[in-house]
Amino acid sequence: MTKRICSFWVIAKLAAVMLLASILPAQTSPIWECTSGGGWSMKSDGSMTEIPASEDTVILEFQSPNKMRPLKASSAFEQKIYDEMTWEQVGNKFYGQALIRDGSNIFTVSEVLSETGSVMTMIFRDGDVRTAIGRNVCKKTLSAVANPNAGNQTAATPVDQKKKDKSFWCKADELLKVGVDAISETDMVTGIRTLNVKDQKSAAKRGNQMLDALVNHAKANNVRVFSPGEANYERVKSISDRIIQGSHYRKNANVRIEVIDFEDVQALAFGGGNSVVFTGLMSVANDDELAYVIGHEIAHNSAAHGEEKEAFTGFKDLVGKKPPENFRTAFTNVAEQEADKIGIIYTALAGFDPCASATFWEKQKSSAYDYAFVRSHPAHPRRAATNRQWCSVAKQYWMPGQVNPNAEKILKCNALFCNVSREELKACEGGGVLGVLEVLADSYVKNQEAKKEQKRQEKQAAEARKVIARQQQEMPPEVNWGQGWNIYKGTVVRHGVKAGLNFAIANGKGQFFYNHNGQAQQGILEFAGQNQSGYWFSWRDNFGAGQLVLQEYTDGSLRGQMFINDGTNPGKLLGDWIGLR
Amino acid sequence: MKLVWMAAVVGALSLSSANSAPIWDCSFASGWGIDRNGAKTPIPSEKDFSLREFSPPDKMLVLHAPGELDKKVFDILRYEQVGSTYFGHGIIKDGAFKMTVSEVLNDNESVLTVIFEAGPQAAMVKTSNCERVQ
Numbered sequence: 001m002t003k004r005i006c007s008f009w010v011i012a013k014l015a016a017v018m019l020l021a022s023i024l025p026a027q028t029s030p031i032w033e034c035t036s037g038g039g040w041s042m043k044s045d046g047s048m049t050e051i052p053a054s055e056d057t058v059i060l061e062f063q064s065p066n067k068m069r070p071l072k073a074s075s076a077f078e079q080k081i082y083d084e085m086t087w088e089q090v091g092n093k094f095y096g097q098a099l100i101r102d103g104s105n106i107f108t109v110s111e112v113l114s115e116t117g118s119v120m121t122m123i124f125r126d127g128d129v130r131t132a133i134g135r136n137v138c139k140k141t142l143s144a145v146a147n148p149n150a151g152n153q154t155a156a157t158p159v160d161q162k163k164k165d166k167s168f169w170c171k172a173d174e175l176l177k178v179g180v181d182a183i184s185e186t187d188m189v190t191g192i193r194t195l196n197v198k199d200q201k202s203a204a205k206r207g208n209q210m211l212d213a214l215v216n217h218a219k220a221n222n223v224r225v226f227s228p229g230e231a232n233y234e235r236v237k238s239i240s241d242r243i244i245q246g247s248h249y250r251k252n253a254n255v256r257i258e259v260i261d262f263e264d265v266q267a268l269a270f271g272g273g274n275s276v277v278f279t280g281l282m283s284v285a286n287d288d289e290l291a292y293v294i295g296h297e298i299a300h301n302s303a304a305h306g307e308e309k310e311a312f313t314g315f316k317d318l319v320g321k322k323p324p325e326n327f328r329t330a331f332t333n334v335a336e337q338e339a340d341k342i343g344i345i346y347t348a349l350a351g352f353d354p355c356a357s358a359t360f361w362e363k364q365k366s367s368a369y370d371y372a373f374v375r376s377h378p379a380h381p382r383r384a385a386t387n388r389q390w391c392s393v394a395k396q397y398w399m400p401g402q403v404n405p406n407a408e409k410i411l412k413c414n415a416l417f418c419n420v421s422r423e424e425l426k427a428c429e430g431g432g433v434l435g436v437l438e439v440l441a442d443s444y445v446k447n448q449e450a451k452k453e454q455k456r457q458e459k460q461a462a463e464a465r466k467v468i469a470r471q472q473q474e475m476p477p478e479v480n481w482g483q484g485w486n487i488y489k490g491t492v493v494r495h496g497v498k499a500g501l502n503f504a505i506a507n508g509k510g511q512f513f514y515n516h517n518g519q520a521q522q523g524i525l526e527f528a529g530q531n532q533s534g535y536w537f538s539w540r541d542n543f544g545a546g547q548l549v550l551q552e553y554t555d556g557s558l559r560g561q562m563f564i565n566d567g568t569n570p571g572k573l574l575g576d577w578i579g580l581r
Numbered sequence: 582m583k584l585v586w587m588a589a590v591v592g593a594l595s596l597s598s599a600n601s602a603p604i605w606d607c608s609f610a611s612g613w614g615i616d617r618n619g620a621k622t623p624i625p626s627e628k629d630f631s632l633r634e635f636s637p638p639d640k641m642l643v644l645h646a647p648g649e650l651d652k653k654v655f656d657i658l659r660y661e662q663v664g665s666t667y668f669g670h671g672i673i674k675d676g677a678f679k680m681t682v683s684e685v686l687n688d689n690e691s692v693l694t695v696i697f698e699a700g701p702q703a704a705m706v707k708t709s710n711c712e713r714v715q
Binding site: 037038039040042046048050053088090093095097099101106107108109110111112114119120121122123124125130131133135 | 611613614615619621661663666668669670672674679681682683684685687692693694695696698703704705706708
């Protein structure tokens with residue numbers, strides 16, 4: 001298979017280079033990838049609200065003479081805005097504006113787009129929000145759009161030459177079309193051509209084989225696989241039947257979901273409409289939550305995430321840019337986020353509460369350890385928060401207990417995603433070139449998203465490790481005390497940092513242990529006297545000596561301050577000493 | 582001063598042929614902006630007023646404006662009427678200085694936004710209290 005990918009890739013690249021070189025001058029069509037930088041909105045009463053920056057991304061392609069085509073929009077609303085705006089280029093800046101009529105809502109939009117960013121203003125005629133200003137951070141690239149009519153510069157007659165050009169153009173475009181058809185599939189969710197060497201049929205076949213293998217493995221190990229008529233099977237079937245009706249698989253009879261008696265809180269997608277649900281998940285999820293998880297898995301199938309990752313990382317390997325493990329993991333994470341977004345719409349359209357997508361993750365435990373490494377799935381709290389945001393938008397499509405009768409239409413374009421497919425150009429009419437460009441643009445965007453996710457997670461992991469290191473540093477060291485000691489655990493400030501402390505006192509003498517440089521350091525205590533400040537002890541460890549004053553608290557704890565000898569009395573203050581029984 | 586202006590303008594218009602085009606008298610109410618980092622910024626308040634008359638199909642005749650730049654802006658804006666609301670838009674090129682302006686003007690209020698091409702200020706919003714004097 002890799003040979004097949006390689007040959008098509010080489011053919012595609014060669015053809016593209018030949019074609020573009022031969023038909024110069026080419027037109028260039030700028031593309032911007034913009035991420036929301038936040039802004040401010042103002043209500044009718046003059047009160048202001050900050051619009052936070054987000055990771056919502058819009059990709060725009062300028063289409064001469066005055067339009068921007070949204071290749072990717074974060075919502076149907078945004079898509080509509082860009083569809084209606086008209087643009088004027090002045091120097092290297094683009095000025096866009098439109099008067100948008102969205103039902104009874106009428107508002108004006110203006111945007112100035114430069115190579116690195118854009119500023120957008122909106123003024124609403126009605127409603128609570130009067131006006132808003134937002135910023136985007138943008139990256140501009142130039143995609144060369146070949147002009148098949150350019151390059152007529154030989155002595156041949158114009159008609160002959162045109163014929164000759166067209167013939168060459170046709171051949172090259174046909175070649176590209178063959179290549180691009182072999183290495184890409186149209187995403188059934190977004191309508192965009194994506195890198196994917198498996199058509200739906202072969203994806204379904206392979207997914208089915210993998211699911212067969214899992215089921216056989218389970219049976220061979222006496223793990224129960226539930227059959228029709230059994231309660232667990234029927235519960236999943238009744239939910240998944242509705243989810244399928246609210247999904248892109250609604251017209252596809254080949255959806256297969258198996259239920260296996262296994263303790264993992266998990267469901268898995270194998271591609272091509274094949275998934276499995278474990279009873280561990282069913283025991284912790286209510287029907288709405290189970291619907292969301294099944295919707296999420298079916299979304300992986302719809303968006304062909306498995307096939308896409310295989311093709312994408314395979315290509316990177318082939319072109320000598322073998323992606324590091326963290327990149328692969330981040331790539332999966334981006335797909336997980338997309339599957340959540342799509343799955344939430346499926347959940348709502350199927351008549352289940354889309355906000356179960358948030359409650360499910362809110363119930364899961366989380367700690368700093370979850371963030372300490374680059375993750376293939378979003379961390380629970382972040383996932384819950386993002387899903388909470390998405391589900392509040394998706395609720396408009398939720399008709400409790402029934403499949404939304406407008407599901408077909410809503411799946412095409414809704415507040416969370418839009419299918420931007422249009423009639424595809426044929427080979428010889430530019431279909432090959434445009435197909436290649438579309439795949440390249442999509443791959444570029446996904447590559448950037450994965451890189452961004454990788455960077456974000458690596459930064460987060462570094463911070464989480466610091467938190468963990470601090471927690472470990474402040475954790476009292478383990479000490480095996482014998483009988484007869486009054487034992488206390490807490491923290492002490494020693495060597496300028498807070499450290500975990502474990503100490504014990506008996507008969508006016510004591511010992512203490514604290515963390516320093518990853519090791520437990522030992523010291524001794526001796527009772528020295530008592531005054532209104534509390535009990536005074538002298539202390540000594542391998543690094544110095546001094547005094548310690550402790551008071552007994554009502555909760556049984558001993559708290560006070562530690563001083564180190566510096567010739568004064570009681571010495572230089574090191575910090576608080578806290579010991580809890 | 583404002584009353585003199587108003588009287589002169591409205592008087593002149595009433596003497597001329599029957600003219601039913603609306604005229605707005607707008608005075609600055611509030612405003613704010615955002616800088617290139619997205620932070621909210623104050624903008625200078627204005628004490629002067631503007632008088633504008635809608636000139637079909639899509640222009641506003643500036644009878645009075647607080648300054649030359651305001652006049653230029655209002656001269657360039659093109660409006661679309663939807664019900665009793667007027668939606669204006671224009672790109673202003675004043676030498677090297679470029680900005681895009683939008684305005685939504687109704688019987689009692691104007692909201693105007695400006696996006697600046699350069700300078701520390703990225704964009705601003707200006708609201709005015711308006712009165713249709715004709």
